[in-house]
Amino acid sequence: EEIPQAAIDAAKTQSGKLTEAYRVVVNGEDAGYAFKIVAGGSQGDIEMIVGVDADLAITGISVVDAAETSGNEATTAGTGALDQFVGKSGAGSLVVKTNIDAVSGATVTTKGITKGANAALAAAEAMA
Numbered sequence: 001e002e003i004p005q006a007a008i009d010a011a012k013t014q015s016g017k018l019t020e021a022y023r024v025v026v027n028g029e030d031a032g033y034a035f036k037i038v039a040g041g042s043q044g045d046i047e048m049i050v051g052v053d054a055d056l057a058i059t060g061i062s063v064v065d066a067a068e069t070s071g072n073e074a075t076t077a078g079t080g081a082l083d084q085f086v087g088k089s090g091a092g093s094l095v096v097k098t099n100i101d102a103v104s105g106a107t108v109t110t111k112g113i114t115k116g117a118n119a120a121l122a123a124a125e126a127m128a
Contacts, residue, residue, distance in 0.1 A: 010126035014091055015039060016119020019047075021127070030054055033127065035120045036064070041112035043067040046075065048113065050120035056128060057089040058117060066109070074106035074113060081110065091122035 003021045011018035020036035032053035038045050044067030051059035061082045063075040073079045081103045088094055094114050096102050102110045 006126040007123040010122035011119035014118035014122045015115045018123050033124050037116040037119050039112045039115035041068050042108035046112045048116045052124040058085045061085050068109050074103040074109035085117050
């Protein structure tokens, strides 16, 4: 399935590059989306999968690949750094140190993931 240009453009407005988009269907009903997004971190690009539900809220973020420092807590599942995005919505509304906690020593990485989260929300809004 081709990614709608509107979704690509929407992600770009939030400084994220949308590379893959999938509709999630549960029991024949649209349940939301899974997006692969690339956003800049401190050491290079951070590639992540962001789940967005039918209500346009984040269901989860998984960092697939990152050039960040090894063991960087901001990119590690189960540290709370990624869990804090769950349930949040509103493209462009997620801001580090406002409603997103920066991971100590990994503020730039946290900002990169936040860009990706905002980009995914923008893409979901464009596709809804």
